[in-house]
Amino acid sequence: MNRQKSGLAELTKESALAFGKRFEELFNEGKYREMAAYYTEDADLIGIKLPVYKGAEGIEGFWKKTCEAGRKIRLKRTIDVLDVKTENNLGYISGVVRVEIKILFLKIEKVFRYVTIWKKNIELWQLAIDISTQVKTTRRH
Secondary structure, X not given: OOOOOOOEOOOOHHHHHHHHHHHHHHHHOOXXXXXXXXXXXXXXXXXXXXXXXXXXXXHHXXXXXXXXXXXXXXXXXXXXXXXXXXXXXXXXXXXXXXXXXXXXXXXXXXXEEEEEEEEEOOOOEEEEEEEEEEEEXXXXX
């Protein structure tokens, strides 16, 4: 399958913040293919208590399931960027993702820490490795 490819022209704090907002929009709109387009063909997505999703097809499948589930429960996702570093054709972004779920009178917030490793091809920075782990869950009535 010929997949659309997306990426960042530069990897800076400003571009990472803009990417985070765009990724939130894509998630909220259920545009999983566009989300997966930011990953390299051989990328890995790694999360605690999840299988490792390998390659563009596997990652697209992950985002498809996640977007569909999120829409059903009206999940709200917020991405914060804490740090960005680059050297030559490799870089990373670290930060926090907050997920909010409202079920009747219950509000659940889950907090995840993430590190994404980015690789620069000829013209674009793309996600090569996406690692996250849940660090906190709060429930309020």
